[in-house]
Amino acid sequence: MTASRIRAVSVPLAAALTAVALAAGCSSSDSGDSGRSTTRAAPAAAGDLQDDYQRVIKDVLPSVVQVDAGDSLGSGVVYDGKGHIVTNAHVVGKEKRFKVTTATGEQPLTAELVATYPEQDLAVIKLGDVPNGLKAAEFGDSTKAEVGQIVLAMGSPLGLSSSVTQGIVSAIGRTVSEGRSGGGTGATIANMVQTSAAINPGNSGGALVDLDGKVIGIPTLAASDPQMGDSAAPGIGFAIPSSMVKTVADQIVKDGKVTDSGRAALGITGRTVLDDDYRPAGVAVAETRKGGAAAGAGLRSGDIITKLGGTAISTINSLSEALAAAEPGQKKQVTYVRDGAEKTADVTLGEM
Incomplete structure (x- = not known):
């Protein structure tokens, strides 16, 4: 689907759960052995992958929490x-106090x-x-994420805390505009990680994790296609890259606010005019900011911008x-x- 046909929508509440089964082996009848049942071991590679999944889930899931913000239910990741x-x-909306349930x-x-x-x-709350x-x-370092890399999405879809889905990194460097419907902020976010791991309402704010057990993104958006009645497009989700998450969260933890956005502004x-x-x-x-x-x-005021660069x-x-x-200063x-x-x-771009 082309970008013009897809819009991203925020996912503040819960919807559906995807269950993933990994086969470690199977049982079958061997016709050449008098009908005796034998068990065939899984290929070593499949067994190793399952071990990796289970190790990462055991290691990271305790750091993923459920966040109840009154009218909205989402997920969060323990930062320190x-x-x-x-x-x-x-997820936090206009609320100031929250109930947090750990894994x-x-x-x-x-x-x-x-x-x-x-x-x-993005937002930071404190217990x-x-x-x-x-x-x-x-x-982890989201700039090193690669297309085809296996990832796990952890969060609380449908309020089902400690849920895990799996997929791959489908694309990197996506710029996505979030709608305002359903509690969305209307933000335009650059360098997002696109993933095929199921991102359902309630996963928002959770963790997109690689097989090294490192968070490379915060699941935030799912895609919808207006030509299909704005229904969700399966397997197209987006996560805010961990590099941006760390930049914003570090400033909020230190100063109580974002002091350096790193975002360009006019x-x-x-x-929009027609x-x-x-x-x-x-x-x-409509208006220019002084300075x-x-x-x-x-x-x-009254000028109509038709091209930037x-x-x-x-x-x-x-x-x-x-x-x-x-970037600011460009x-x-x-x-x-x-x-x-x-x-x-x-124009020398300013900072948001």
């Missing part, structure tokens, strides 16, 4: 030994919001009382996606229309 838990911003199934613990960062759909033996997950308020055939034709600048990148380059801009989402793929040429005439301006 001090009780910090990283999850999705759309051991003990009584729910109380947690409070440290900070939320909707621009990247009031840290139970003995609480284990922090180990976060410093405008804009809206041409005479009612097709998206660009982004109209922002656009204002510094001479753009003003070599990327055509037709909607506010396409502009967000182009900016998500850029110089870009902006093409825009003013009073019916096409113009260009060199």
